[in-house]
Amino acid sequence: MPEKRTGGRSAVVVAQVRSAVEELVRERGAERVTIPLIAERAGVNPTSIYRRWGDLPTMLNDIATYRLDSDRPLPDTGSLRADLIAWAGEIVAHYAKPVNAALLRGGAASAGDTESDCLRNRRAEAQVLADRSSSAFAADDLIELVIAPIIYRVIFLPWTLTPELAVRCVDRLLCHTPEVASEA
Amino acid sequence: MPEKRTGGRSAVVVAQVRSAVEELVRERGAERVTIPLIAERAGVNPTSIYRRWGDLPTMLNDIATYRLDSDRPLPDTGSLRADLIAWAGEIVAHYAKPVNAALLRGGAASAGDTESDCLRNRRAEAQVLADRSSSAFAADDLIELVIAPIIYRVIFLPWTLTPELAVRCVDRLLCHTPEVASEA
DNA sequence: AGCCTAACGCAACGAAAATTGCTTTAGGGG
DNA sequence: CCCCTAAAGCAATTTTCGTTGCGTTAGGCT
Structure with missing residues (x-):
């Protein structure tokens, strides 16, 4: 039974809309982007966007979620500290790009009530990294000590983002468990 | 010389607009609020809002900034740990209210580019609290270890906000400097 | 109390965004 | 290769937003 057509033309439309959103968000900021504007840039009819996503906040959230998400492999060098630093560094590097930061801010605005996040x-x-740590720390610690500080700066102090931030946060996490910090 | 009329009718208008914004932001989320909508709810003419604030992001930011900001005194009990917990607890309690969380998300959306924050x-x-700590920690530590985790949860995981969060974050900050933690 | 004018209300306008009905294209199972 | 219909395109319409000019109300200093 034929349901949901995801390939071919639809896929092209989605891809074009995504690029258009990223361009426009970078150029004008998430607040000053509109659907007709995106449609024109994408070479797509506005109606298609309205029918697919409904409204703009929904779409921004969807697109912000898509990036950096697919089946990206987690670092696995054998050294927990190195893995963590690489992982945190990827996140910092990703959001250091103004496009991605702007998209995150847009996503933040429509997070909360809807579970979309x-x-x-x-x-x-x-969670995966915490499991791998032999209970040296919990996923919540990783979130509060590493993700939260990074995301906070991305949103509110983007110009203070540096690669060292990743190292500093990871070391703060590990300094509670020194035997792990010095492991191979 | 007669300048700037802040009292009487103007004050009433501002107050009504503020309440209207808070109601609507709670009901529909910061992204789905418009100025005409606010004006109607406030029983005020849209023109007045446009002329006073200019545009919506500016207004949201202004209102988000206003709350919890006025001349609120910092806790000063003599015990650094108690002060910090009280301070962090105030922040958690404030943003535990859905209105304030939604306003913060709205502010997050327009942060970054504009310096408004x-x-x-x-x-x-x-900064004040860090100065008071006899260099036990820097303002940046306070931001990354206490503010960031709280704000992160406010924005992305509001349903996980609990009073214990404040205690947990403060103790994480102080566990690097045990002599301070046990001070009177 | 009276004057000056800042700030609000009203109404009309232009521009842009959202909605809707219908037609056309093309994805994908048989 | 054909059929069925999901999804895109198109065009006309409706809604809503933001702006502007002008008259009215009322703050606050003298």
Whole structure:
């Protein structure tokens, strides 16, 4: 039974809309983007966007969630500290790009009430890393000590984002469990 | 010389607009609020809002900043730990109210590009508390270990906000400096 | 109390966004 | 390869937003 057509033209439309949103959000900021504007940039009819996503906040959230998400492999070097730093560093690097930061801010605005949340994959990864740590720390510690400080700066103090931030946060997490910090 | 009329009718208008914004932001989320909508709810003419605030992001930011900001005194009990917990607890309690959380999300959306930022007063307070700590920690530590985790949960995981969060974060901050933790 | 004018209300307008009915295209199972 | 229909396109319409000019109300200083 034929249901949901995801390939071919539809896929192209979605891809074009995504790029258009990213361009426009970078150019004008998430607050000053409109659906007709996106449609024009994407070479797509506005109606298609309205029918697919409904409204703009919904769409922004969807697109903010999509990035950095797919089946990206987690770092696995053998050293827990190195893995964590690599992982945190990826996140910092990703959101250091103004596009992605702007999208995150847009996603933040429409998070909360709706369960849609563009960081849930990050939390899933935190769970994996916590499991791998032999109970040195819990996923919640990873969230509060590493993800939260990074995301806070991304949203409110983007110009203070540096690669060292990842190292500082990870070391703060590990300094409670020194035997793990010095492990191979 | 007659300048700036802040009392009487103007004050009433501002107050009514504020309440209207808070109601609507709670009901529909910061992204789905418009100025005409607010005006109607406030029983005020849209023109007045446009002329006073200019546009919506500006207004949301203004209102988000106003709350919890006025001349609120910082806790000063003599015990650093108690002060910090009281301070962090105030923040948690404030943003536990859905209105304030939604306003913060709205502010987050327009942060970054514009320098307007509804958490700058929080950072100023962090500076004061850090100075008071005899260099036990820096303002940045306070931000990354206490404010960031709280704000992260407010924005992305509001249903996980609990009073214990404040205690947990403060103790994490102080566990690096045990002599301070046990001070009177 | 009276004057000056800041700030609000009203109404009309232009522009842009959202909705709707219908037609056309093309995905994907048989 | 054909059929069925999901999804995109198109065009006309309706809604809503934001702006502007002008008259009215009332704050606050003298």
